[in-house]
Amino acid sequence: MPLTVQKISNGTVIDHISAGRGFLVMRILGIAESYSDRVALLTNVPSKAMGKKDIIKIEGRLIDKKTADRIALLAPQATINHISNANIVSKKLVEIPSQIDGIFKCPNPKCITNAERVTTNFAVEKNQKLRCHHCERLFAAEELVA
Amino acid sequence: MSDLISMRDLSRNDVEAYLRHAEKMEKSLRSSSPPKPRNKIVATMFFEPSTRTHMSFWAAAERLGCRAISLSGDKSSSAKGETLSDTVRIMSGYADVLVLRHPLEGAARLAADVSSVPVVNAGDGGNQHPTQTLIDLYSILRLKKKISGLSVHLVGDLRHARAMRSLLYGLSMFGAKITLCSPKALAMSDEVVREVQEKFSPSIRTTHEINLRDCDVLYVCRIQKERFEDQYEAARLQDEFRITKEQISAAPDDLAILHPLPKIDELPADYDSDPHAKYFQQASWGVPVRMAVLDRVMGV
Ligand SMILES: [Zn+2]
Numbered sequence: 001m002p003l004t005v006q007k008i009s010n011g012t013v014i015d016h017i018s019a020g021r022g023f024l025v026m027r028i029l030g031i032a033e034s035y036s037d038r039v040a041l042l043t044n045v046p047s048k049a050m051g052k053k054d055i056i057k058i059e060g061r062l063i064d065k066k067t068a069d070r071i072a073l074l075a076p077q078a079t080i081n082h083i084s085n086a087n088i089v090s091k092k093l094v095e096i097p098s099q100i101d102g103i104f105k106c107p108n109p110k111c112i113t114n115a116e117r118v119t120t121n122f123a124v125e126k127n128q129k130l131r132c133h134h135c136e137r138l139f140a141a142e143e144l145v146a
Numbered sequence: 147m148s149d150l151i152s153m154r155d156l157s158r159n160d161v162e163a164y165l166r167h168a169e170k171m172e173k174s175l176r177s178s179s180p181p182k183p184r185n186k187i188v189a190t191m192f193f194e195p196s197t198r199t200h201m202s203f204w205a206a207a208e209r210l211g212c213r214a215i216s217l218s219g220d221k222s223s224s225a226k227g228e229t230l231s232d233t234v235r236i237m238s239g240y241a242d243v244l245v246l247r248h249p250l251e252g253a254a255r256l257a258a259d260v261s262s263v264p265v266v267n268a269g270d271g272g273n274q275h276p277t278q279t280l281i282d283l284y285s286i287l288r289l290k291k292k293i294s295g296l297s298v299h300l301v302g303d304l305r306h307a308r309a310m311r312s313l314l315y316g317l318s319m320f321g322a323k324i325t326l327c328s329p330k331a332l333a334m335s336d337e338v339v340r341e342v343q344e345k346f347s348p349s350i351r352t353t354h355e356i357n358l359r360d361c362d363v364l365y366v367c368r369i370q371k372e373r374f375e376d377q378y379e380a381a382r383l384q385d386e387f388r389i390t391k392e393q394i395s396a397a398p399d400d401l402a403i404l405h406p407l408p409k410i411d412e413l414p415a416d417y418d419s420d421p422h423a424k425y426f427q428q429a430s431w432g433v434p435v436r437m438a439v440l441d442r443v444m445g446v
Pocket residue numbers: 106107108111112113132133134135136137252
């Protein structure tokens with residue numbers, strides 16, 4: 001029997017997330033135990049294009065461009081669908097940003113940004129790897145979100 | 147205004163400009179007339195002891211005719227909890243250039259972002275020490291008249307030594323033929339090698355055995371014992387990876403041996419007076435190179 005999740009009437013559906021990355025995308029969205037609205041995370045959903053994919057449905061919340069770009073670091077093929085009155089009102093592909101400011105903590109314990117209050121900045125290099133503006137170390141996106 | 151924070155910020159043209167300027171400075175040091183006094187103050191801020199680097203910057207400032215003032219770790223207000231950003235903002239009101247050494251990585255970049263005067267990175271933890279790399283490149287150029295096409299062997303603790311990572315970057319930029327030679331456990335990180343390969347596509351060979359037959363420049367560094375959890379393992383690797391007189395005798399006659407110093411026992415005992423040993427000369431070139439750096443960042 002297929003596993004089904006109710007359609008949402010207002011909110012966002014993030015589709016085509018690389019399989020297994022849904023949990024990390026939830027972190028980027030800041031969705032944790034205390035979140036009060038309905039959220040569904042479906043993982044390893046069969047997909048023609050991707051083999052398997054993850055899907056996230058969030059009721060009552062629209063995803064802004066900045067958040068969408070951050071999702072692109074983990075799931076470059078993701079699509080963001082905004083839903084209003086049970087209809088898709090916009091469908092967008094995510095775009096990998098060239099810079100990320102002030103969101104992620106640098107995983108390098110010896111980085112000055114972990115000793116002093118300063119806005120972190122990461123430049124996005126090849127393969128969605130991120131280089132810290134301060135300590136110049138290169139990290140995979142998962143390392144920053146974890 | 148320009149800073150000197152990382153080799154990564156420099157183009158080959160920038161590096162060549164520094165090296166040419168250093169040559170001019172070296173010539174000026176040989177002249178008997180004292181430097182023209184300038185109304186400039188160089189502030190050295192050392193939050194980590196490094197007497198050699200500190201003295202060399204200090205000497206460079208004085209030789210340029212500038213005055214030097216100094217703030218060192220224990221005496222500074224960082225003990226009272228002042229942030230580096232605040233200390234830098236204050237010092238940049240006192241001096242025309244700041245020379246910063248700090249144990250944390252990225253400290254110099256942070257300083258440059260908040261300072262109103264140029265900042266020179268004199269070492270930020272395990273990250274960058276660009277004046278050391280410029281001194282290394284200058285030394286090779288002075289000894290061999292070129293860098294491109296030279297066979298340069300980097301030997302020792304390539305995993306931990308910041309000097310080696312930075313030098314690999316500089317040598318790749320100039321098209322040297324590079325051999326990376328280390329114990330297996332202390333190899334250069336793949337990430338660093340991949341980065342220079344993508345940027346400069348240099349010729350890089352990796353080996354775990356010292357063989358100097360084709361070597362023009364041998365650059366040795368010590369095993370960085372303080373970075374090991376297992377001190378016994380560090381001592382074992384140090385014993386295993388010592389360069390012998392036999393290995394050196396296999397090299398071409400005009401082999402030059404460089405070392406960022408301090409050295410422990412990587413090289414044969416009583417080797418310092420050997421004609422191949424150029425590391426003290428290399429250290430002395432620190433002054434003209436740092437003069438060139440200070441002069442350029444202050445705006446010639
Ligand atoms: Zn960092």
